[in-house]
Amino acid sequence: MKDVPNDGPRHVAIIMDGNGRWAQRQGKPRLYGHHAGARRVREIVEACPDLGVKYLTIFAFSTENWKRTQAEVSGLMTLFRRYIQSEARELRDKGVRVRFIGDRIRLDRKLVRMMDELETMTAGNDELHLTVALNYGGRDEVARATQRLAREVAAGRLDPEKVDAETLARFLDTCVLPDPDLVIRTSGEARISNFLLWQSAYSEYEFVDTLWPDFSAEHFARVLAGFGRRERRYGAVLT
Secondary structure (H helix, E strand, O other), X not given: OOOOOOOOOOEEEEEOOOHHXXXXXXXXXXXXXXXXXXXXXXXHHHHOHHXXXXXXXXXXXXXXXXXXXXXXXXXXXXXXXXXXXXXXXHHHHOOEEEEEEOOOOOOOHHHHHHHHHHHHHOOOOOOEEEEEEEEEOHHHHHHHHHHHHXXXXXXXXXXXXXXXXXXXXXXXXXXXXXXXXXXXEOOOOOOOOOOOOOOOOOOEEEEOOOOHHHOOXXXXXXXXXXXXXXXXXXXXXXX
């Protein structure tokens, strides 16, 4: 996994899709697939430093996922708590800084407290910046950012005539992060599902057929190697 080009992506975002289908193909309940997917997260996180990835953002639970069955949602929330509890020390010791993005209002208090504690525990780390999107939706994020911006205007702290794209970006959940260079979606689906809508305006996309629990570090390395062969023009024409 050392053959990734030097111009590989520094920030990779992943839509981790296919856990439920992976489980169903094995005759197991959907939560079995989510647990397998959580184990895969650890492998990808561990692979990032050797692959030149400084920032990793993963889509764990969307604002639309509340539409799933109560049993699945409850099981996922339990899984998130268990993951934080079991991985916190290792993430800290391996130099991973963890952040959470999304609206925390609907999450239970115990989970939010654990999220806060993990962010504080890893705040001094810089080996890898891991961002977990939890109860996150791109449209919801922009709406919340606009509300915060509007309050600043109403309070007289911000001139509405000076509001531009850079101004709004400062109010997003990801304001301290660079935009993703590459967005990967597993499972063969070719849509972005309301993920990082603003930030991925000029990201490269890779849609892979592999279901998330089968997406190994070797798969990850191959996708990153392909990124180095792309030309990123940002709307310009290269001569």
